[in-house]
Amino acid sequence: MPNERHLLRWMHGRGARLRRAARVAVALALAALVALVIAPSIAQGREAAPSAADPALEARVLAIAEELRCVVCQNETLAASQADLARDLRAQIRLQLQQGRSRQEVMDFMVERYGQFVLYRPPLQAWTLVLWAGPFLLLLLAGGWLVARIIQRQREAADGLTTDELRRVQALLEGDTSR
Secondary structure, X not given: OHHHHHHHHHHHHHHHHHHHHHHHHHHHHHHHHHHHHHHHHHHOOOOOOOOOOOHHHHHHHHHHHHOEEOOOXXXXXXXXXXXXXXXXXXXXXXHHHXXXXXXXXXXXXXXHHHOHHHEOOOXXXXXXXXXXXXXXXXXHHHHHHHHHHHHHHHHHHHHOOOHHHHHHHHHHHHOOOOO
């Protein structure tokens, strides 16, 4: 019975392959589990940012950082951003406050260095009016264009047929097909 022996050999080989695949799958699963357990501790392994010895000074630093935009992230304040530049700018604010500069002097320094963009809530000025009103103007223009287009199409539909075309339609309705 060569067919039975061949079948048994094939089945035995298949079982070994399945056991080997199962061992590999278990090893990969364990490796993934270890990576998931270790990864958070690696990610949190950074050194804590130095805070001011004076809590009042740190509160002033954070108050100013809340009003400034991170120039890297662009949609976060300096206080919320974890970018390296944001940390450096918070340290710069802390240093300037320790040197006795006022809040306004620190803000002016940042604007001088990075431009009006660094302000998280830029003031309404003549040159920023386009930024404040631009979206509304575009919306109004688009709405006006749409209304004009609808009116134009309605007029074209109302004009409809010429007098010659109307005579032909009338003739067709009366049953005169000679035209």
